[in-house]
Amino acid sequence: MSLVPRIIAVAVLFLICTPSLDAKPAKAKALPAPTTDDCLACHSDPEATRGDGKPLGRDLGKFAASIHGQGGLACTDCHADLATAELPHGEKLARVDCATCHSDTAEKHAGSVHKAQSCTGCHGVHDILPASDPASRTAHANVPATCESCHKQPPGPAGRGKSIKDGFHVGKVLAEYGESAPVCSTCHGAHDILPPKDKRSPMHHDQVAATCGTCHSDVQETWDKSIHAQMIASGRNAATCSDCHAVHGILGTEEMPRWRVAATQECSTCHASKANTYRDTFHGKASSLGYERVATCSDCHGNHAIRPKADPASMVSAQNRVATCQKCHPGTGENFAAYDPHADPHDRERNPVLFYATMFMKALLGGTFAFFGLHTALWAPRSLKDRRARRAAHAPKQPTSGDDEGGRA
């Protein structure tokens, strides 16, 4: 629809509406379904108002440019109740049923977590544009903003990315790579979004790796051989991608050194006791001060391909651990690699020498401070008394020792 019909519409509008809308026009007869132009006659007049004084014009002007307007749909194709209504029609219209045309999509939506939300929440109303149009709410680059209009803070464990735009996928990749970058719908789906607890959801714990693997197929292949993947495959609970990689706050590789240290927190969610013994070591202490040049979990255990110690292919297996230590400590041998990086001073079975050495040190410290604590506690008041006595006497000689000295000298 271009200029000509619009000009006609404006002309008609002038003819019909100029006299005054206050004086209601004579009751129109029930005509055959009104055309779009008929509707726009009133609905594009900037001065036309409803009975309650609100403008009639609204955004109907954008309809012509919308995908539905461009496709030649008439107002009554959606507002079916107006096809037979008397004009001017009442204020309450029947709810538009998108399923009339979009039945497949509506079916998916009806089973989704958003079933209570209407189509218009994401797609708009009269101004719906095709996703291929960069101005569309559902255009690839606009999806995060559209979702964010409700999901101000992405759900999930606290502290995992304040805004989805802080995350690497949406914050950086999208700006750089456009269409090929992941946005909300890439992982979550669009019309058929399911709660993560639903086994069919791509966000279900068992499905996450496959979802991420659609882009990161090489990583998924490596991870599939890990102990974590094997445990999940056998129905047990273990870490998948999202357990270590902060879901919406995923960082770029330039943050790698910082995250390598921070990720020990993620490991400790499940491996709490190992994380505690790690923090007792020099590696753990230095890394908790933010030092990046010390070994963290992944330096010894690997990341995606973590395997149990008993597996010869593991980085910490008896066969491989010397090579693992040598990554940072060139020239080391078996003795060095026999170091127990998770030694537990409370575990007499595993580390007997450390257990008794810790007890000895505690006794040494306790004994020393108990003795000298008492020594000081008794000396302090006595010393205070002596000082006062000496000041009171104003004598150069101290009274108690003065007597002894006099006797002996």
Added chain:
Amino acid sequence: MKAETMAVANHDEVWVERFAAIDRITHATLFTTFLGLSLTGLPLLFSDAAWAHTMANLLGGYGVTGTLHRLFGFAMLFCFAFHVGRIVFRLYRKRGPTMLWGPDSLVPQPRDLFQMYDHFMYFLGRGPRPNFDRYTYWEKFDYWAVFWGMGIIGTSGLMLAFPVFFSRFLPGDVFTLALLVHGEEALLAMVFIFTIHFFNGNLRPEKFPMDTVMFTGRIPLHELQDERPAEYERLVREGRLEHAFVPPPLKRLDLVGRFVGTIAISLGLVMVALTLVALLS
């Protein structure tokens, strides 16, 4: 002889030497490196404490504190090696008998145990102050605690600084022990020095706020008579008192002592507070 010494004893301007320059320099090097090691080591020892990250950052970040800690450590070990070398040299020069036994020796002797008992009795008001000589039992304890500490902390520190070298002939478990011993001994040393040693030497009411003898090296004669009567009597008896007389300490040296001492005591007490915060939280 007696009349003469009594005459000078009442004179305020009579001072005797207690610590030779070499001992004072050794002590100054020791406490400077000790403070440096404490400041740079404390954040790592209590890396989980709320203040650890901030403290490490104030000192230039972990990378800097780690380097400084090693440098201070080497400096302290050189100081220790120099001291041990000096002892060996003096023993070689036949100074053995007085160095190894007797009132001028730092070697613990039965007399020290008795004096410790007497001192406790004196604290409780059940006896006079013991007849102390040149070195009291707590001073000997301080000396040997530091001696032992430098040996243990120094050895374990070297192992931790050069693990690859030491692992050539030591089993891997040694490094876990080295870290434990290094940290616990350091904790013992720090808290002991910053509380007990500071109290004994400086903060106790008779000395408060500080005693600058470790900077000036000199004490007034009346202090010798009061606090170390046995040494005083010995000097008189052996006719050596006059040889010990020295001019009063330089005012400047005393001021430097007070300035440096204030910094050292303040830093020490702050570190004790940080330690308590870390241990109690």
